[in-house]
Amino acid sequence: MRASDEPIISVRNLSKHYPLRSWWGGKGSVFRAVENVSFDIRPGETLGLVGESGSGKSTIGRAVTMLNPPTEGSVAFEGTNLSMLSAKAMRAKRARIQTVFQDPYAALNPRMSVGDYVSEAFKLHRPDMSRAERREAVAGLFERVGLEPRFAGRFPHQFSGGQRQRVCIARAIALKPSFIVADEPIAALDVSIQAQVVNLLQDLQAELGLSYLFISHDLRMVRYLCHRVAVLWRGRIVELAESDALYDDPRHPYTRRLLGAVPVPVPAVERARLAAESAAPASAIAEGGDLVEVAPGHWVATPPEDRP
Structure with missing residues (x-):
């Protein structure tokens, strides 16, 4: 691996848990919003993070930037473990790590x-x-x-x-950052404006050498913008691959179902897709276990009995 290929962000076994309390005020169970997530982002790369609402996408984005630190695991930025930094040292690092939020009006101070x-x-x-x-x-x-x-x-x-x-x-x-978490940055915008903002992000990446974690539910825009894509389901990454490889050859059942939910402009094809989807039992999706490399750079969560 060349020095330029060293990841700018390295996430290992990241988990985020929230304590739950019972109705009578005692201690309850734990809600596992994100569980054992690992990935790297290289300099100048855009990693897309997709999944349905509630899958833990924004939780990962906030954990990576230490806005909401992880319960377990580590986040290394340019070789430094962020969870080990003092508040003063983390503040200095924040100049190099920035976030673009979903709702720009809420992010701005109206006064x-x-x-x-x-x-x-x-x-x-x-x-x-x-x-x-x-x-x-x-x-x-x-x-x-x-x-x-x-x-x-x-x-x-x-x-x-x-x-x-x-x-x-x-x-x-x-502040000339090197890494930006773009958390649904186009979701609140008109369709006619979304492409302009995405093109701006691409231009800035080329000009400033930025790396992005691009969180979105817009699967078509993710394929257009991102170099690699990670599919999140129930707080776990179930598939991770180069963008074209994942879209052209999805391996995990949830990835296939997620991509199959994208509307198509041909009514006959849409009707056939909906019929096939309704016929497939929900139990066909298995959560799987650890990620296994099924092709070069293509990782899939595979149940232990299915691993090579």
Whole structure:
């Protein structure tokens, strides 16, 4: 493996559990939101994370960035185990790890101009910058994400959803990070705007050498944007492969069912797909165990009795 192929993010056996309490106030069982998840993301790579609602996608995104630290396992960023860092050291690392959230309006402060919102990153991490330097840097960031610098004095409610997401992206790249978690960044946007935001993310990746963990339920957009895709089911990764390999040759029953749920514009094909889906028993999906490499770079959760 070449030095440039060393992963920028290395997740090993990550689990996130939440304690449950019974109705009478005593201690109850544990809800296992994510269980024993492992993956790597290389420099300049986009890893897609897909799965149905409640499968644990956003939980993984927050655990990887230490916004909600994992219960078990490790997250290494550029060779450093983030869970072992002090609060001060983690704050320094956050300049290199950023997040773009699903709802841009909720991410913005409605009482703060968008220019001040973006410049907050410089105030926290670059206190040596003067006000004029911050203003100039914000103007450059706005131009980079396709916004007029003169909009910096406006407030979030004066923008469209797509423009607000561009502001959030400008904030995310302000400190020149190397890794960004994009948590459903286009889900709240109009279809006509989604492609523009995805193209912006691609352009920034090429320009800045960014790595992404792209969390989404839009399977078509994931195939377009991501180099590799991990399929999450019930808090576990059941399949992980190169994008084309996973879409063209899905191996896990849940992956096939997930891809089969994507609507197609041909009514006859759609009717045949729905008929076949209704005929397949739900028990046909087996959770499986550890990931096994069934083809070069193609990993599938396979029950012990089915392993080679």
